[in-house]
Amino acid sequence: MDWSLVFGNAAAELISPTTAAYALAAIGLAVHFGYTGLLNFGQAAFMAIGAYGFAVSVLNFGLSFWQAIAVSMILSVLFALILGIPTLRLRSDYLAIVTIAAAEILRYVVSTTSLKDLTGGSSGLSGFATEFYAINPFPTGNYLFWPFDVTEKELWVRVFGWSIVALATILVLLMMRSPWGRVVKGIREDEDAVRSLGKNVYAYKMQSLILGGALGTLAGIVFVLPRAVQPGNYVTGLTFFIWTIMLLGGAATVFGPIVGSMIFWVLLSLTEGVLQGLVNMGVITFLSTDQIGPVRFILIGLGLMALVVFRPQGIFGNKKELQFNV
């Protein structure tokens, strides 16, 4: 059993593009829930819009890399409007119900056989990232050092993904420190009070839904760049992983989701590696190697429960500002 491999794999998750994608989606969710108080349970749908909007634009309509991103963003805004127009005037619970349903509808639509020519049906899409790798500025070779050693392609997708995370962080920080951020935080606390002070609460909630959704869409694009688009990835479980990450780091923080995503992926990799090692060495006899996958999620779930009990504001959160109390 090579323990350095286990720890190396876990450490590599710190900068993996998947970690970046989940961090980005969680920043979007922090805009929704942590700052504005919107209960969005459909962040997976915004990610799916990024993935499919991008891949379909490239594969079926021959659009360039940047055009495909623009199309995804437009679709994301439209989706936010469709979700928001009927629900944002109602109590916050309705948004939760509508988003979770809309996310499932979207997943069923993209995996249906009648749309196979467009979305690839249940087998999904691949081969859409050719142009992305063609514009890779890094020459062929190996980069960085153990355990982060990567090829030029892997480096490019990491640099791209984390740059977007950095830009999103700056954007959200600026927004939340502005008077606009003050109004949305006020809405989180009590929307009637904010309304009584002459603010158009509905418009602010819509703007917040669009902003956080757009970050989710970018996350969807970053997520699929190093892999194929698979409809099975956009299940409700994805949304709940994003929620876990956001709460882990602190809902009303910008850096929280990033660190939350790192911890989440490192722990998943570490528990898998360690459990696998222990089973192979015969230390753990009551588990088979196929059972390890689900067991690590049980462990993560226990960890989240402990977090909610002992540190409800998340790792970076201010206990006075926001607790896990919805």
Place this chain on the structure above:
Amino acid sequence: MSNQISVGDASPGCQKVDPILVADNVSRQFGGLTAVDVAHVEIPRGKITALIGPNGAGKTTLFNLLTGFDKPTTGTWTFEGKNLAGVASYKVARLGMIRTFQLTKSLSMLSVIENMRLGAQKQAGERFLAALIRPLWRAAENRITEQAEELLKRFKLDAKRDDFAASLSGGQRKLLEMARALMAEPKLVMLDEPMAGVNPALTQSLLDHIKDLKSNGTTVLFVEHDMHMVRHISDWVIVMAEGRIVAEGPPAQVMKDQAVIDAYLGAHADIDLGTVSIKIAKDDN
């Protein structure tokens, strides 16, 4: 009996010399229950008007209707001549008619100063794209902060400037909510039970603040159960019972009105309820 506020004698729904708010046929039904049924009412400009009545008389519902927080079954009303029926609550506030709530709505997880800043109007940085460009709103922010600090000082909350509103006492939250409403420099302030739950030690300063508003030219309309407050600071009293306006007039006159005694004071008509709170205030000192 004549006075300077109404045209002719004071009677329910009487015409005012200079009304700021005029409502006609405002009614609100919840199923079979008629919560509010006001044929005509005018609120005098630049005065302190008290809206009193027993529990369930429809005072808060009338507040909600007039400020756009609830939709009436029938009715129209104008504020400074502008028709307000069907206008969204935030637009009502922007016109200069700002309300507070019976159950205080201080934004607990925002600091006191942020609560205050939120009350200001015309901050360009509250727009989505402008928010990103600080030079567009920095000057306004400085002006707003200055105004907020001044108000906090007046309301003796300046020591709490950077604390979360959640850490304030109930009475301090009432003060904060009132101060926040003033950030908008409203023409009409509608206070829903400003004294409810306030420590008697704070009552006097709250009363003074309300009187200050009047001297600054702001019109005040408030709902209150504390007869002492009604008697001592209001220029005009409107009495509601079962959704209707049953009496209006100067406080001294209204307190003697048989309709008011029947509807509101009931069996305790001969007790000055005000003395109770004064006595408690003295005991506290």
